[in-house]
Amino acid sequence: MLVIYFVAARVRKISQYTLTDLLEKRYNRTAKVLGTITIIIAYMVIAGYQFKGGGRFISILTEGAISPETGMLISCIVIVGLTVLAGMVSIVSIDIFNGIVMIIAMCLTLPFAISSHGGWDAVVSTIEAKNPAYLSLFEGHDFLWVVGIILPTFLLLLSESSVYQKFSSAKDAKGAKQAVMGMFAGVVVIEFIMCAIAVVGYAIYSDDPRFFLADGSINRAMAEEVILRVGYEKMPAIVGSLLFAGGVAIIISTGNTFLMVTSTNVARDIFQTFIYKDATSR
Template sequence: MQTVHISILIAYLAVMVAVGAWFSRRRHVSSGDDFMFAGRSLPKPVLIGTLLATWVGSGTIIGGANFAYTYGPLASIFFLAGTPMGILALYYVSRKVRSASRYTVPELLEARFGLAARMIAAGITLLAYTGIVAYQFTGGGYIISMITSLSTGEGTLLVAALVTFLAIGGGLFSVAWTDFLSALVIVFGLVVAIPLVIGDDVGGFGAYWNDLPETSTTWSGGLSGLELLGYFLPLFLLILADQNMYQRLTAAQDEGTARSSTAGFFFSSFLVTVPVALLGSAAVILMPNINPDTAILSLASEHYLPAVIGGLVLAGALAFIVTTGSSFLLSGASNVVYDGFARFSKTELPDASRLRIHRVTVLAIAATAYVLGKFFPSVLELQLYSYTVYGVALAPPVLAVLLWKRATRAGALTCMILGTVVTITWEELDQPLDVNSVLISLPVALVSLVGVSLLTKPSDPLEASVEDSAPGARS
C-alpha cells in the first residue's frame, strides 16, 4: 500500500464526484433528453472519450489482462480484435443510428418488428446489462483492495455506491465528461507503462519474448481455433448492438459528428488494447503465481512502475470501471423507463416523472447487480456470459433493421428467443465438450433469423427499413 497511490486515487475519485455533482444541477438535467442524451450536444472529443471509456472497463483492464496473462500476447489479438472490428461495422451504420434517434435499441426493433420484439429485447438487455454492471463492481473492488486496507468485498461496495451516484446524478452529462477525463488518464498511463515494464523490469523486448511461457509465444496460446473464436465473438457481437454505443451516437451534435467520432473511437481503442495485451502477458514473467485477473493492476501496485505512473494506471483503471458501470446502469434503466413506463403510459409522462423513475430504476439495478456479482468466481466468466446473451440475441436483428429489408417479424422474434434460450441452456449445462456457448447459440440465431424470414412474408407495414419510420416513436 503506497501513500502516493492512495493520494492519487482519492484525488481522482474526488474529481469524479465533483463532476457528477456539477452536472446533477437542474440547469444541466431538466428533461429526459438531458438525462439520457446530454441534450444531444456532446462535442467530438468528449464523444470519442465516452465511447472509449464506456467500452473499455473491467472486461478489458481485468478480463483482457487475464486472457493475455494466461494465453499470451498473440492469442490476445483474437480476443481483443472483437473491439476494433466491431467498431468498423458500427462506423458504417453510425449515420443511420443518429438519424433514427431512438431512446433504446428495443425501440429501434419495435419500429420494424413490432411490440413483442421490443419487449423481448428489453428483457434481454436488462439481463445482460445487469451482469455487465456486476463485473464492473467486482473489478473495481479488486483495485480498491490492492491499494487500500479495504477488503475486495468492501471495495466492491464502495465502487457500487460511486457508480450509482454518477448514474443517478447528472445522467449522461456527468458520465460522458468523467468518461472523457478517464480516457485521457488511462491511455497516458498504459502507453507510458509499456517501456517501463518491458524495457526496465523485464529487460527489453528480446528478454520479454524469450521469457514468456512456450505456449504464450504461439498464435493460439494453446487454445483450439474454435476456442479462440469463442472468445472473439462475444466482444464483436456486443459492440455491434450495444445500446450504450447507439445512445452515445444519438447524443452527438449531428450525423457527421457521430460518424467521425466512431472513427476516433476506432483508432483510440488500440491505445488501450495493445498495452493490455503486452502488459498482461509481461506480468506472467514478473509475477507467475498471481491471480490472472489482477495482472495489470499488480504491475501498477507492486513497485514495477514509478509510484506516480502506477497510481495513474490504478486510478484510470478504476475510473474506467466506474464510468463503464455508470453507463450500463443508465442505459439499462432506460429500458425500464422508455420500453416500460413511457411505452405503456396512456398519457405523456412529464419530465419530472421520467427522471424520478429513471433514478429509482438505476438504484434497483445496482442492488441486483451487486448481489449477482457474488455468484461468479471471475470477471472473465461473467463478462463472457453477459456479452454472449446480449450479442447473440440482439446483434442479428439490430443489423437486420439497419441493413436487410427482407427480415421479418417472425424471423427476428425466433432469433431473439432461440439465441437467449440456447445460450443460457448451454451455460447451465456447463458448456458441454468445453465449447463456448456462442459457438452454438450464434449459428442457431442466424439460421433462425434468415430461415424464418425467408419462409414468411413481411406483410405488416411496420416491417420496413428503419429510415422509413419516423424517429421518436412513442416513448
C-alpha cells in the first residue's frame, strides 16, 4: 500500500488510461500487447470466480431451491449488465456505497457472532480445545509460508489495472493519493474483521459434521461459506440481511471492476490500436 501511495500521484500526472499504456510508455508496444493478453486472461478468470461465488451465494440464500449453476448464470447476467450500463464514473460511485455497506455489515456481524457462541471466552476455549494454532498469528507456519501468502497479494496490488485506471480518473494527484489512504484503511478494517468472523465461525461450527470430512480434516468447500453460514444461520434477521448485502456488494464490486478493466484493455489496446485506429474515446 505504501508503494502504491507514492506511485499514485505520478500515475495521475501521466494520465494514461490503462496499465498497458504505462508499459508502452516505459518499454515498447510489444510489452503493451503482452501485458494486454495477460490482463485479459487473468481478469476474466477472476471475474469468473465472482460469478461462481454469486451462484453459491444465491444457492445458500434459497436453501438449495436455485442450484449453484443457475445462480452463477444469474450472477453473470447481473454483473455484466451493471458493468455495461454503469461505466467508470458510476462504478466508482457504487464502490463507495459498497465499501460503506461492507464495513457496517462486518462491524455488526462480529460482536453478534461472538455473542451467539456464548462470548469471547467461550470462543477462545472452543478453539483451544479443537485447534489452538488458529489463535496464533501465523498458525504455527514458518516465515516462508507467510511470504508465500503475502507475496501474491502484494504483486496483485502493484499490477492491479483497476487501481491505475481509478488514479487516472481522479481529479488531481492529491486526490489519487487520498484515495490510496482511504483504500488502505478500508482494506485493513474489512480484512481483519472478515478473518475474525471466520475464526469465530470455526468455533461455532467446530462440532458440525457438514464442515469436516470423514478423516476429521476441514471440508474446504464448506469452510469457504463459513461467513455466509454464520450470517444466515446464527444472526438476527436484520444483521444477517445486512451481512448478505455486504456479500453482494463484494461480489458485484469485484466482478464489475475486473470486467471494466478487461473491456477497457480490449477497446483501447486491441480495437483502437490494431483495428480502428481513428476511433475516439467516445
